Amino acid sequence: xxxxxxxxxxxxxxxxxxxxxxxxxxxxxxxxxxxxxxxxxxxxxxxxxxxxxxxxxxxxxxxxxxxxxxxxxxxxxxxxxxxxxxxxxxxxxxxxxxxxxxxxxxxxxxxxxxxxxxxxxxxxxxxxxxxxxxxxxxxxxxxxxxxxxxxxxxxxxxxxxxxxxxxxxxxxxxxxxxxxxxxxxx
Amino acid sequence: xxxxxxxxxxxxxxxxxxxxxxxxxxxxxxxxxxxxxxxxxxxxxxxxxxxxxxxxxxxxxxxxxxxxxxxxxxxxxxxxxxxxxxxxxxxxxxxxxxxxxxxxxxxxxxxxxxxxxxxxxxxxxxxxxxxxxxxxxxxxxxxxxxxxxxxxxxxxxxxxxxxxxxxxxxxxxxxxxxxxxxxxxx
Numbered sequence: 001x002x003x004x005x006x007x008x009x010x011x012x013x014x015x016x017x018x019x020x021x022x023x024x025x026x027x028x029x030x031x032x033x034x035x036x037x038x039x040x041x042x043x044x045x046x047x048x049x050x051x052x053x054x055x056x057x058x059x060x061x062x063x064x065x066x067x068x069x070x071x072x073x074x075x076x077x078x079x080x081x082x083x084x085x086x087x088x089x090x091x092x093x094x095x096x097x098x099x100x101x102x103x104x105x106x107x108x109x110x111x112x113x114x115x116x117x118x119x120x121x122x123x124x125x126x127x128x129x130x131x132x133x134x135x136x137x138x139x140x141x142x143x144x145x146x147x148x149x150x151x152x153x154x155x156x157x158x159x160x161x162x163x164x165x166x167x168x169x170x171x172x173x174x175x176x177x178x179x180x181x182x183x184x185x186x
Numbered sequence: 187x188x189x190x191x192x193x194x195x196x197x198x199x200x201x202x203x204x205x206x207x208x209x210x211x212x213x214x215x216x217x218x219x220x221x222x223x224x225x226x227x228x229x230x231x232x233x234x235x236x237x238x239x240x241x242x243x244x245x246x247x248x249x250x251x252x253x254x255x256x257x258x259x260x261x262x263x264x265x266x267x268x269x270x271x272x273x274x275x276x277x278x279x280x281x282x283x284x285x286x287x288x289x290x291x292x293x294x295x296x297x298x299x300x301x302x303x304x305x306x307x308x309x310x311x312x313x314x315x316x317x318x319x320x321x322x323x324x325x326x327x328x329x330x331x332x333x334x335x336x337x338x339x340x341x342x343x344x345x346x347x348x349x350x351x352x353x354x355x356x357x358x359x360x361x362x363x364x365x366x367x368x369x370x371x372x
Contacts (some may be wrong), residue, residue: 053255053272054262061255062248069239069247072276076240083277086239090258091269093294093301108279115279120306 011049013098015134019161022168023071023175027063030071032167034133034158037122038114040079040107042171043130044068051099053090068103074175081107085119095124097131133158197235199284201320205347208354209257209361213249216257218353220319220344223308224300226265226293228357229316230254237285239276254289260361267293271305281310283317319344 010018010029022042023030030044044067046060053061072084085106089096106119114122122128159167196204196215208228209216216230230253232246239247258270271292275282292305300308308314 053270054258056255058252061252065251066244066247069242072240081279083275083280083282084239085280086274086276088272089269090272091294093267093269093296093298094271094292094305096269106280108277110279112279119280120310124306 010047011100012043012045012102012134013049013100013131015098017134019165020168022171023067025063025067027060028067030067030171032164032171034130034164035127037119037127038106038108038112040075040081040105042071042075042105043102044071044105045100045102049100051091051096051101053088053101056101064101064103068105070179071175072105074171074178075105075107077178078171078174079107080109082110083108085114085123087120087123089123095128097129098134102130196233197286198229198231198288198320199235199286199317201284203320205351206354208357209253211249211253213246214253216253216357218350218357220316220350221313223305223313224292224294224298226261226267226291228257228261228291229288230257230291231286231288235286237277237282237287239274239287242287250287250289254291256365257361258291260357260364261291261293263364264357264360265293266295268296269294271300273306273309275309281314283315284320288316 008018009016010021010024010031012031017031020031020034021029022032024047027048028044028046030042033041033043036042044064046056046064048056048060050056056064068086072081075081075084085104085108087104087106088101090101092099104123106114108114108119194204195202196207196210196217198206198217203217206217206220207215208218210233213234214230214232216228219227219229222228230250232242232250234242234246236242242250254272258267261267261270271290271294273290273292274287276287278285290309292300294300294305
């Protein structure tokens with residue numbers, strides 16, 4: 001496995017996602033997805049493992065969404081995005097699968113396959129079940145659901161750690177370019 | 187029409203929504219919906235009429251999401267919410283209908299009719315077309331779409347201005363209670 005970008009271990013819920021992380025701020029981190037719903041679909045989370053927005057301090061909430069907004073600039077350039085879905089499923093009854101606050105950032109382009117509700121269908125359905133994807137990546141458990149659901153979900157193959165580490169590295173480099181260019185704006 | 191809560195005129199895109207506003211901060215405002223997808227579905231927007239998150243300053247982004255998170259506390263109490271969908275459709279290709287940044291806050295409870303993707307289907311479909319609802323409330327335009335779509339959408343009747351003003355007043359009072367109780371937290 002390639003070396004990870006972050007020098008510290010970063011946990012997303014109970015999962016070690018250090019290799020998937022491409023950006024770390026004072027309170028937040030951004031990670032690439034094992035199974036992005038659309039190209040460039042990333043997540044932003046607080047460094048502290050807490051389930052709900054209401055568990056965070058003001059500084060953590062502000063940093064989370066400022067980080068999410070700042071990263072959009074780079075994703076827009078890299079993925080030629082016309083728009084973004086920015087979504088937090090804040091609690092299980094809202095579709096949250098990993099009990100650690102995470103903000104989905106999904107680049108959208110006109111006419112992309114995420115139109116007509118597809119992005120949100122995916123987000124709430126098995127396609128968006130990040131907990132299950134991470135478990136599969138770690139080779140653990142969840143066997144019954146895998147057997148039952150794997151086929152429908154199979155079109156988006158989980159990516160290898162090397163692939164994600166490499167994407168994370170690329171995003172970090174591209175993000176750094178934008179930050180150098182204009183350190184005063186978002 | 188009842189008197190509005192805010193002493194200033196507040197615009198949501200091209201719509202005067204002053205009567206629907208229940209909370210105003212330095213940079214943001216919160217308004218009740220003409221056709222809430224679920225009870226307690228509200229919107230938070232920056233006071234400046236700008237279409238995209240990337241158009242906002244850091245202070246505006248931070249204030250927007252801090253306001254959204256703070257309001258959840260009151261909505262949780264009033265609507266006995268177990269969870270929330272927090273969503274920004276940032277640009278038309280992501281389903282945005284009014285070109286003014288707005289963050290949907292949708293209280294969720296276990297087993298509510300918004301489960302199985304319904305909330306997001308509504309959000310992206312005609313049910314979530316806030317622009318059209320506001321136009322209908324003002325008695326203007328959009329006749330063809332109304333003719334074509336009104337029937338399916340008709341189960342959720344647009345609410346009267348009096349009803350919304352009254353809800354806005356209630357929410358403002360309840361929000362004030364929570365803010366008094368604990369001014370140091372979110």
